[in-house]
Amino acid sequence: MTDTIRHRAAKVFRRNGAGWLLMLPGIILFGFFAWVPLLESIRLSLYNVQGITLQDFAGLSHYVSVFRHPDFVAAVRNTFSYTLWSLVIGFPVPIIMALIISELRRGKSLFKVGIYLPNIVPGMAMVLMFSFIFIPGETGVLNIIRDRLGAEPFGWLTNPKWTIPLIVMALTWKGAGATALLYIAGLQTIDSQLYDAAIIDGAGIGRRIFHVTLPGLYNLMRILLILQVISVFQILYEPLVMTNGGPNNASLSLMQLMFRYAFTDYNYSLASAVSVIICLMLIILTVLYMKMNKEQDA
Amino acid sequence: MKRTLSVLLMIACLTGFLFANGQKDSGAAKGATSIKLGIWPEDTLTGDIEMHKGYVKAFNEIYPDIKVIPAYYKYATDTYVPLAVSGKLPTIYETWFTEPQKIMKNGFARDITAELKELGWDKKMNESVRNLLSSDGKIYGVPRDAYALGLMINADLFKEAGLVDGDGLPLYPKTWDELAKTAVIIKEKTGAAGLCLLAKDNAGGWHFTNIAWGFGANFVVQKGNKWVGQLNSPESAAAFQYVSDLKWKYDVLTPNPTNEDWGTGFRAIGTGSAAMYIAAQDAVNQPTQVNGLPATSLAMAPVPAGPAGQFSLMGGTPYMFSKSATDEEVKAALKYLEIMGKAPVVSETGLAGLEADAKNRADEGIPVIPAFPAWTDKAYLKAQQDAIDAYINVDMRMFDSYYEKVSEESNLRTEEPVETQALYAELTKVLQSVMVDENADIPALLEMAQKNYQRILDDTVNK
Amino acid sequence: MKNTDSNLKGIIRDYDLNRWSVRIGYAAAYLLGILFLVICFFPLIWTMLSGFKEIKEFVLGTKILPEEMRLSSYFHTWETLSFARYYINSGVSVGGSVLCAVFFNGLLGFVLSRVRPAGHKVVYALVMWGLLIPATTSIVPLFLNILKLHLTESFLPLWLSMGANAFYTVLFKNFFDSLPKPLIESARIDGASEFRIFRSIAVPLSQAVIMVVVLYSINAAWSDFLLPFLLLQNTPLETVMVKLFSWMRGSKFNDVQIIRAIVFSIIPPITLFALFQKQITQVKLQAGIKG
Structure with missing residues (x-):
């Protein structure tokens, strides 16, 4: 009797031991690349740093400097503006794409492959490409097209009202197709009997979409929404390359502010303070969002 | 198949580690003085490279014991710190006029006051340029040229x-x-x-x-x-x-x-x-x-x-030095500048350096025009002018008004x-x-x- | 491949098409779909065409099409930029990254799914948090740590960073969750070690998911910019993306040369996509639905 218990215990122990041993490489890597840096951001932001060595404890003074810096408010405002625009533009577009493409009876796979294509263009290449496409003046390609249509040349990214929406459009160009494929797959899981029932009730196409299709995608939409918010919140390359944050800070993002502190000013404490602020904002957003969802579900 | 995959992976990781360690060791082992030149031209500029090869030859004739290692380095704020921290910065490198104060403040710069004093160059530097390159009375760089x-x-x-x-x-x-x-x-x-x-x-x-x-x-x-x-x-x-x-x-x-x-x-x-x-x-x-x-x-x-x-706004493009450079290495690098004709010294090799530079510019289709004095040594300035005169490839009348104005010191501002x-x-x-x-x-x-x-x-x- | 499927399941049913308004709407949907395709392709095609232009033609011209399709200008830029070198660097970076992505995430996913040692839930929760707060926000301390370990000027940190990808780990875990339990239990009874089970049973059964991770990580590693940029810029190991950014920022090369470089940087992923479009577009589905 005791023998079997011991035997079992040994087995469980062995399995735990082996399990942890096999997890170790993964844990080390995640620790080094994700978890430790996150905690270290907090520490760095609380100390003075010269070169790359920690000096004395600085309390919250770096946060005060960040808050007091004239560009901070602009960066926060813009970051929310990016997020908002991406909800207005980037969120519905893939849903519409999915609805349309999944209804097409011919060449569906061609459409699917076609809209996915931009997604495989590397981010840096995409950003550079669009900074050329958005060239203002009479010789920019978009203005050439406008000219053919009889319109005046437009300033594109140099028009502060349009800078962020245009950057979001470029982001959407790259991301929408891949997201649309997720929705198309989601559409396939909707029970067709629900449509049948709706049709029997005399629902037209519009009502079928609003009463069956969209509710069927609801869960997927919820997940993709928060993932999108999180990723757009960290926008960096686009303003960095396309506008350098301008004109007059119209597109400066929080991540870019962090990048400037760290890799232009060599001020790692201030950079880390910005990182921590971004993380806190993301955590608050996520928790609020989850709470909201829970209340809705209840 | 899968087995080979994991074995391959292990090997890849191991060699990676070895590689990383190996690099460190080779860096530590050094005997005779050697200088790494961050001011070496980029690979694509073949004309400029030939010119520098000539400089190295002239340099080694005078200092045969000092090894010159080309190490083209283009200053960039986002990659400077890795090099500075790991001691991999070239002995001498060029940076931008905006950077010296920041570099000094973070403790990445090499104090070269003693070496400059020994050569007497500290007194020959244009004052406003010297201020740009100094902190607390110590000098951390020399100007390539002023602008x-x-x-x-x-x-x-x-x-x-x-x-x-x-x-x-x-x-x-x-x-x-x-x-x-x-x-x-x-x-x-x-x-x-x-x-x-x-x-x-x-x-x-x-x-x-x-x-x-x-x-x-x-x-x-x-x-x-x-x-x-x-x-x-x-x-x-x-x-x-x-x-x-x-x-x-x-x-x-x-x-x-x-x-x-x-x-x-x-x-x-x-x-x-x-x-x-x-x-x-x-x-x-x-x-x-x-x-x-x-x-x-x-x-x-x-x-x-x-x-x-x-x-006219004036400033200088600075050369700065690696913090890990020894006194000998800094001196050697300064001597190399002398050979390039960038130092306030009139010597035969320095003149040859100035000339080679002017010739190269002419060959590359760059206007050969007088430099703007970053040094105040009169003899040097004259030599600089003479070296250029022979290669001038533009109508100087297109530049005269500019040089006239910038020679009026009251109009210059930093x-x-x-x-x-x-x-x-x-x-x-x-x-x-x-x-x-x-x-x-x-x-x-x-x-x-x-x-x-x-x-x-x-x-x-x-x- | 079947091109027509009479729609018995979707929103619009065949008999709906008897109504004119629906027919018009359906045609409009097609047009819209085509418009989507045009928008997706136009920037890429424009970029490739602009690469044929001369610099003056590009800066001053008001035509979309180049005056002449000289392929030689592409070849010439390839030489000028010594692009082959960056292809090789990127290739090495991608190769190691793919191996790490499959091995480390696979192993962790396997343990989380099948071995489940005490406390695995904590690890899983931490991994999931990683999905929500990606590493870019804490790039500064990561960068400083890598500096302190003297691992700059090496591909190693890039390779290993791919081994810590929450998305792939979850993908693997979800896949292993679906493997038949008895298979693994019987191996365990036979006294096989856990690593052996992973290697000889789990891995051979997961060709499909490995394929996914391989394809994704190739694309991810090829496109990776921030960490390679910070660690490799100005070294002999610069990758294509790092170089692309430096060229753009430097003033040495003109616009059309940079545009050609963009085209070069897109060719490998496009080729990969052309070869594996089925796997790439399909698999995204599985991942998304489960994730």
Whole structure:
């Protein structure tokens, strides 16, 4: 009797031991690349740093400097503006794409492959490409097209009202197709009997979409929404390359502010303070969002 | 198959570690003095490399024990720290005029005061350049050359617009008002923009300070022991009104100044999409060698004068040294500069270096024009001039007015002294607003910029 | 491949098409779909065409099509930029990254799914948090740590960073969750070690998910920018993306040369996509629905 218990215990122990041993490489890597840096951001932001060595404890003074810096408010405002625009533009577009493409009876796979294509263009290449496409003046390609249509040349990214929406459009160009494929797959899981029932009730196409299709995608939409918010919140390359944050800070993002502190000013404490602020904002957003969802579900 | 996969992976990781360690060891093992030259030209510049090979030969004839290792390094803020921290910076490297103070503050710079004193070079350095490279009385760098801003001109466009005198020399504008008129003519006659004005990044603010000085603006002054910004002065507003007029009243700028930076400005001049651009004499290779303009089509005039006078912003492009370099290595690197003809010493090898440089420039289609003195040693300056004279490949009359003006010391000004980059950032923001909005409220924008800049001053230098 | 499927399941049913309004709407949907395709392709095609232009033609011209299709200008730029070197660097970086992505995430996913030692839930929760707060926000301390370990100028940190990808780990875990339990239990009874089970049973059964991770990580590693940029810029190991950014920022090369470089940087992923479009577009589905 005791023998079997011991035997079992040994087995469980062995399995735990082996399990942890096999997890170790993964844990080390995640620790080094994700978890430790996150905690270290907090520490760095609380100390003075010269070169790359920690000096004395600085309390919250770096946060005060960040808050007091004239560009901070602009960066926060813009970051929310990016997020908002991406909800207005980037969120519905893939849903519409999915609805349309999944209804097409011919060449569906061609459409699917076609809209996915931009997604495989590397981010840096995409950003550079669009900074050329958005060239203002009479010789920019978009203005050439406008000219053919009889319109005046437009300033594109140099028009502060349009800078962020245009950057979001470029982001959407790259991301929408891949997201649309997720929705198309989601559409396939909707029970067709629900449509049948709706049709029997005399629902037209519009009502079928609003009463069956969209509710069927609801869960997927919820997940993709928060993932999108999180990723757009960290926008960096686009303003960095396309506008350098301008004109007059119209597109400066929080991540870019962090990048400037760290890799232009060599001020790692201030950079880390910005990182921590971004993380806190993301955590608050996520928790609020989850709470909201829970209340809705209840 | 899967087994081989994991084995391969292990091997990959192991070799990776070994590799990383191996590198460290090889770095630690060194015997005789060797210097790594970050100032070595990039691989694609074969002409420049040949020239440096000649320098190395001359160097080794005098110092056979010192090994010269080419280590091309282009300073970049985002990758400087890794090199500085790991001690992998080349013994000597070139940086930008904006960087020395920051590098010194973070403790990455090598103090070379003792070495310079030994050679007596510390006294031969142009004073304002020396200040730029010093902190607490210690010197951390030497100038490659100094620069002074002027007005770069695409002479072909001036010709096309008929803006030339009897000798075919461009009739350059002497005041900002004239510049506006000249620009209008150019735009009318050639379709090209009159002026390329920068407003994309801090370089915009940098150029703008030079324009605004002419209108009488002084952006920061010391009152007691406090620094006080004056971005919202009427003079500064007048200067902004002027650039606003260039854009909206005269419409003579490139389509979108907020998209123009240091590099695109040279492209505009080089490809003929703009006729004038504020730039310094040390960048004449940009429109020509890089952007294809024939050397003879480039002219330089002084920065136009404003109601308050004519000013040219001057500074220096610095060489700095690796912190891990030994005294011997620093001295060797300084000697290499002497061979290049960049040191305030007149010697045979130094002259040969100057000549080789001039010849190379001529071969590459870069205008060969006098350097701007970063050293004050008279004999050296003369030697420098002599070396260039033989290779001059342009009509010096296209440059005379520029050199005349920048030799008047009272017209030269160095950058505003404190939190310069923050000042430029604020000015650039105002500039961007003015460039995208015809009805921008300049006084209000300046009020805001002043508030921002003063806050930065109070948080840093006035603390 | 079947091109027509009479729609018995979707929103619009065949008999709906008898109504004119629906027919018009359906045609409009097609047009819209085509418009989507045009928008997706246009920037890429424009970029490739612009690469044929001369610099003056590009800066001053007001035509979309190049005057002449000189392929030689592409070849010339390839030489000028010594692009082959960066292809090789990127290739090495991608190769190691793919191996790490499959091995480390696979192993962790396996343990989390099948071995489940005490406390695995904590680890899983931490991994899931990683999905929400990606590593870019804390790039500064990561960068400083790598500096302190003297691992700059090496591909190793890039390779290993791919081994810590929450998305792939979850993908693997979800896949292993679906493997038949008895298979693994019987191996365990036979006394096989856990690593052996992973290697000899789990891995051979997971060709499909491995394929997914391989394809994704190739694309991810090829496109990776921030960390390679900070660690490799100015070294002989610069990758294509790092170089692309430096060229853009430097003033040495003109616009058309940079545009050609962009085209070069897109060719490998496009080729990969052309070869594996089925797997790439399909698999995204599984991942998304489960994730």
